[in-house]
Amino acid sequence: MSTGExxxxxxxRPPPTAGERRWDVWIALAVxxxxxxxxxxxxxxxxxxxxxxxxxxxxxAWGVALAVPLAVRRxxxxxxxxxxxxxxxxxxxxxxxxxxxxxxxxxxAVFTVGAWERNRVVARWSRVGVIIFMSGWLLASFVGALTNxxxxxxxxxxxxxxxxxxxxLNLVVNVVYFGTAWGFGNMAWLSARRQAEIEYRAxxxxxxxxxxxxxxxxxxxxxxxxxxxxxxxxxxxxMGVQAGAARRALDKDADLAREALQTVERTARNAIGELRxxxxxxxxxxxxxxxxxxxxxxxxxxxDLVSRARATGLDVRHGVYGEPRxxxxxxxxSAYRVVQEALTNVVRHxxxxxxxxxxxxxxxxxxxxxxxxxxxxxxxxxxGFGLVGMRERIAVHGGxxxxxxxxxxxxxxxxxxxxxxxxxx
Numbered sequence: 001m002s003t004g005e006x007x008x009x010x011x012x013r014p015p016p017t018a019g020e021r022r023w024d025v026w027i028a029l030a031v032x033x034x035x036x037x038x039x040x041x042x043x044x045x046x047x048x049x050x051x052x053x054x055x056x057x058x059x060x061a062w063g064v065a066l067a068v069p070l071a072v073r074r075x076x077x078x079x080x081x082x083x084x085x086x087x088x089x090x091x092x093x094x095x096x097x098x099x100x101x102x103x104x105x106x107x108x109a110v111f112t113v114g115a116w117e118r119n120r121v122v123a124r125w126s127r128v129g130v131i132i133f134m135s136g137w138l139l140a141s142f143v144g145a146l147t148n149x150x151x152x153x154x155x156x157x158x159x160x161x162x163x164x165x166x167x168x169l170n171l172v173v174n175v176v177y178f179g180t181a182w183g184f185g186n187m188a189w190l191s192a193r194r195q196a197e198i199e200y201r202a203x204x205x206x207x208x209x210x211x212x213x214x215x216x217x218x219x220x221x222x223x224x225x226x227x228x229x230x231x232x233x234x235x236x237x238x239m240g241v242q243a244g245a246a247r248r249a250l251d252k253d254a255d256l257a258r259e260a261l262q263t264v265e266r267t268a269r270n271a272i273g274e275l276r277x278x279x280x281x282x283x284x285x286x287x288x289x290x291x292x293x294x295x296x297x298x299x300x301x302x303x304d305l306v307s308r309a310r311a312t313g314l315d316v317r318h319g320v321y322g323e324p325r326x327x328x329x330x331x332x333x334s335a336y337r338v339v340q341e342a343l344t345n346v347v348r349h350x351x352x353x354x355x356x357x358x359x360x361x362x363x364x365x366x367x368x369x370x371x372x373x374x375x376x377x378x379x380x381x382x383x384g385f386g387l388v389g390m391r392e393r394i395a396v397h398g399g400x401x402x403x404x405x406x407x408x409x410x411x412x413x414x415x416x417x418x419x420x421x422x423x424x425x
Contacts, residue, residue: 011193012118016074028071035063035101042097052095059096066105073112078126081109085130089137107181114185131178138174142167216388298332302339306357309343315354322361331417334393335368341390342370342413350374366417373410
């Protein structure tokens with residue numbers, strides 16, 4: 001992730017893509033076709049602005065010279081605008097029949113400098129230079145008109161002198177022409193910069209979300225590790241007590257000793273199962289627990305959890321289905337945490353009036369399901385990274401989690417945790 005905000009005033013537009021370069025070739029071809037069509041039509045009609053136009057092949061050559069540089073306009077905007085400006089003046093001096101296509105080519109070239117020249121100082125002053133160059137040509141044409149015999153304007157009817165009006169008309173047209181090319185070029189460049197800024201911020205947001213998600217996963221895994229640490233510690237404590245009882249009863253009561261050793265064996269197996277669930281879970285060293293620390297909550301505490309949710313004004317129903325039986329404490333703890341997180345989200349985000357908590361004892365699984373009648377949109381129900389934590393917790397036991405809007409209304413969270421019959425501590 002970037003350590004600081006880029007200086008967008010120094011932003012440089014990236015080079016054109018392959019697709020954009022192909023478009024430049026097509027634009028150059030379109031201008032070339034337009035030049036050929038206009039020159040053929042003008043020569044066929046004989047509608048020349050001046051009577052000393054060169055032969056058609058030379059006129060076509062000038063059209064090619066104006067159009068071809070546009071094929072690389074975005075790669076070399078400064079070079080293209082210089083070439084086209086010079087060719088434009090040359091075509092005017094030769095009095096080719098078409099004035100429209102050269103004007104289009106020059107407009108595109110000036111626009112491209114504004115939109116694509118990476119050095120903004122060069123972009124500004126090169127366009128200023130083109131405008132001065134063209135203004136000088138316009139002024140020279142006007143001076144030439146003054147030094148030559150005054151042309152006749154037989155249809156002139158306005159209040160201004162016809163020669164002055166012609167100068168003002170050309171001046172207005174050129175101001176609009178170059179002003180539009182300048183403005184559109186700057187707008188295109190600013191639009192590209194805004195798009196780059198939007199993409200940058202979107203990427204920063206994506207990276208930030210990834211970091212937050214990673215942090216949430218790590219935090220939840222640490223919480224899971226601490227919870228399972230308590231469960232396994234409880235198993236080991238039970239094993240220690242039962243092993244001591246077996247040692248004391250070994251010579252006096254063989255049956256009692258056998259029963260204690262069976263409890264040790266069963267508890268050890270449960271502890272091993274819980275430890276296997278810790279594989280892949282990020283762990284951190286836990287501080288020593290104070291004396292008298294209670295084992296983490298399980299299914300027996302669900303009634304208290306439901307009562308606390310009811311105290312908020314939510315109508316919560318709690319049902320147990322199937323034959324209740326002991327389950328591993330880690331599984332019971334994870335089931336409790338899923339219900340706790342789901343009810344918290346219902347109270348904070350759902351806008352629900354009622355909810356239901358179902359606990360099902362299946363043949364090989366413990367299933368908890370939480371439903372409500374509130375808003376069903378998933379993005380408003382996760383409590384930040386609640387679902388991430390649920391999935392991490394269920395994955396420790398190889399279980400499954402389903403969460404999403406219900407078909408009619410509300411939201412549903414269902415967790416299935418694999419267990420075996422008689423698998424309690």
